[in-house]
Amino acid sequence: MAGLAVAFAPLPVQPIRPQERTFQIEARQFAYSPSELNVNPGDTITIRLISTDVVHGLYVDGYDVSVEADPGQTATLTFTATKPGSFRFRCNITCGAMHPFMIGKLTVGANDWLFRSAGLAMVAVLGIVILVKRS
Amino acid sequence: MAKIELTRNTSIKNALISRYPQLAVFVVMLMGYIFAILAGLVGTPVGSHNFIIVFVWIAWWAILILVAVPFFGRGWCAVCPIPLPGEWLQRGAVLNPPEKKPKWFNLRWPKALRNIWLQNISFLLLALFSSVLLTTPNITGIVLAGMLFAAIGLSTIFERRAFCRYLCPVGGFIGLYSQTAPIELRIKDKQVCATCEGKPCYNGSTNGYGCPWDVFPGGLTKNTYCGLCMECLRTCPHDNIAVNMRPFSADLAKPSTRMDEAFKAFIMLGSAMIYAGVLLGPWGVLKDAAYNVGTSAWFIYAAVFLSIIFLVMPSFFALCVTRFENLNIFKKRFATLSAALIPLGLMFWVAFSLSFVLTNASYILASLSDPLGLGWNLFGTAQTTWQPMLTTILAPGQTLALVGGLIWSARTAQKAANEAKVSAIPVIGYCLIVTAVMLWLLL
Numbered sequence: 001m002a003g004l005a006v007a008f009a010p011l012p013v014q015p016i017r018p019q020e021r022t023f024q025i026e027a028r029q030f031a032y033s034p035s036e037l038n039v040n041p042g043d044t045i046t047i048r049l050i051s052t053d054v055v056h057g058l059y060v061d062g063y064d065v066s067v068e069a070d071p072g073q074t075a076t077l078t079f080t081a082t083k084p085g086s087f088r089f090r091c092n093i094t095c096g097a098m099h100p101f102m103i104g105k106l107t108v109g110a111n112d113w114l115f116r117s118a119g120l121a122m123v124a125v126l127g128i129v130i131l132v133k134r135s
Numbered sequence: 136m137a138k139i140e141l142t143r144n145t146s147i148k149n150a151l152i153s154r155y156p157q158l159a160v161f162v163v164m165l166m167g168y169i170f171a172i173l174a175g176l177v178g179t180p181v182g183s184h185n186f187i188i189v190f191v192w193i194a195w196w197a198i199l200i201l202v203a204v205p206f207f208g209r210g211w212c213a214v215c216p217i218p219l220p221g222e223w224l225q226r227g228a229v230l231n232p233p234e235k236k237p238k239w240f241n242l243r244w245p246k247a248l249r250n251i252w253l254q255n256i257s258f259l260l261l262a263l264f265s266s267v268l269l270t271t272p273n274i275t276g277i278v279l280a281g282m283l284f285a286a287i288g289l290s291t292i293f294e295r296r297a298f299c300r301y302l303c304p305v306g307g308f309i310g311l312y313s314q315t316a317p318i319e320l321r322i323k324d325k326q327v328c329a330t331c332e333g334k335p336c337y338n339g340s341t342n343g344y345g346c347p348w349d350v351f352p353g354g355l356t357k358n359t360y361c362g363l364c365m366e367c368l369r370t371c372p373h374d375n376i377a378v379n380m381r382p383f384s385a386d387l388a389k390p391s392t393r394m395d396e397a398f399k400a401f402i403m404l405g406s407a408m409i410y411a412g413v414l415l416g417p418w419g420v421l422k423d424a425a426y427n428v429g430t431s432a433w434f435i436y437a438a439v440f441l442s443i444i445f446l447v448m449p450s451f452f453a454l455c456v457t458r459f460e461n462l463n464i465f466k467k468r469f470a471t472l473s474a475a476l477i478p479l480g481l482m483f484w485v486a487f488s489l490s491f492v493l494t495n496a497s498y499i500l501a502s503l504s505d506p507l508g509l510g511w512n513l514f515g516t517a518q519t520t521w522q523p524m525l526t527t528i529l530a531p532g533q534t535l536a537l538v539g540g541l542i543w544s545a546r547t548a549q550k551a552a553n554e555a556k557v558s559a560i561p562v563i564g565y566c567l568i569v570t571a572v573m574l575w576l577l578l
Contacts, residue, residue: 035418
């Protein structure tokens with residue numbers, strides 16, 4: 001029961017007025033800079049992707065939106081961060097050997113899933129420790 | 136849950152005893168393996184469009200770590216093509232034992248090396264170069280060819296499957312994690328083996344070969360070194376060999392006290408965490424360091440990698456789990472308690488692989504039609520565009536794997552602590568901390 005509560009109980013959310021946010025991200029083999037973005041739920045995000053070497057893309061997991069930038073060019077992607085949580089963004093244009101691992105991270109609001117998972121782990125361990133103590 | 140003897144079913148038993156079904160799978164696997172090497176050497180250098188990278192590091196890896204190892208233990212070793220050419224050469228036959236054996240050196244493997252330290256080293260060597268290995272077709276091709284030739288060479292010098300038993304970097308961790316699998320090969324009655332004349336399961340007979348894994352089935356108590364090749368099922372004159380279904384991680388009720396196996400658990404646990412940070416994390420500086428082999432950044436990466444695995448994680452574990460009395464007791468307790476890390480390590484790899492595999496699985500269809508990246512379209516799927524799969528279930532799946540692994544490990548820790556006559560709580564605490572780190576890295 002405690003595990004279910006940790007995993008699914010609704011958390012209090014402080015309403016934050018949505019903003020428009022613009023990030024300029026430089027893409028090079030095989031990294032983004034900046035590689036971690038933090039926004040609030042409801043924010044409208046504009047990503048200006050600048051590729052500094054070969055053609056790179058930026059695909060956001062969970063949002064299924066993407067943009068491609070040619071070398072030396074800037075491409076723009078705009079979307080609204082409607083889903084809270086942590087999402088990887090990754091290159092979706094084959095750009096070289098380490099292409100599958102060219103990854104960044106977008107966090108929308110608090111990374112609740114991480115905290116819930118850690119809480120679940122602690123509840124599980126607590127339960128087992130109690131069992132160990134009793135046995 | 137009691138054991139269920141699968142070989143009591145005549146159809147299953149006959150299928151396992153007959154060499155033909157196994158040979159059919161072997162032939163397909165060997166052809167695929169050789170084709171993969173060729174693809175690596177002559178196909179496109181773009182990893183995500185080359186058969187060897189897509190089929191070895193995405194398709195095969197997914198099947199191995201998500202299905203084969205957790206549910207069938209060493210099931211992969213039973214159909215692995217790597218030892219085949221060497222074994223056929225060593226035996227002078229493909230199927231049943233020939234009347235006249237070929238004369239190879241047939242040496243015993245050196246006693247000092249009869250452990251898995253060489254497998255630990257071979258895995259770490261691949262792990263340190265993994266960013267290049269996982270992404271560069273010709274490097275993977277050279278490594279696969281090297282493993283094939285090493286297996287052939289060792290088969291002509293040493294008896295049995297020396298490569299599989301002592302050198303294979305994959306076999307080492309499959310052996311470790313096979314202890315958690317719900318499948319085992321065991322004898323039915325110890326007394327029958329004790330009185331059996333000639334021990335054909337170990338020495339061979341006209342029905343089959345002596346155990347290629349250098350194991351006497353009569354003494355088999357865990358899965359680690361049984362390759363499920365089924366030779367003993369063929370040679371046993373007393374019908375005393377069984378393949379059983381059993382509860383998960385049954386072997387871990389009596390943990391090993393060997394340091395080579397204990398360090399294997401640390402190597403695998405630590406590697407999964409490092410890969411999660413380096414390959415799946417957002418830190419470009421780590422990727423650069425891991426990929427640019429030979430640079431000072433790579434040497435620092437390698438030093439940190441090895442320090443985490445051989446110093447940080449074991450030292451912290453030692454501090455957590457045991458007080459020092461004398462060296463032998465300390466080593467025994469350390470090794471026994473490290474059994475708790477085996478289920479956790481397996482589930483770390485499952486969680487890591489879920490992310491890697493679901494993101495890149497769509498390359499499989501494209502590569503199937505154009506395996507060499509030469510513009511072919513054999514099955515009409517060459518133009519399949521890259522699209523991550525099932526991303527909505529990824530985070531819940533990873534949480535389930537990691538928290539499930541933690542619970543599994545905590546239960547294992549309890550049993551191991553009973554064996555070692557110490558408290559399980561510090562081990563459980565250690566597992567909780569590394570799980571929290573892995574959650575942070577992946578989520």
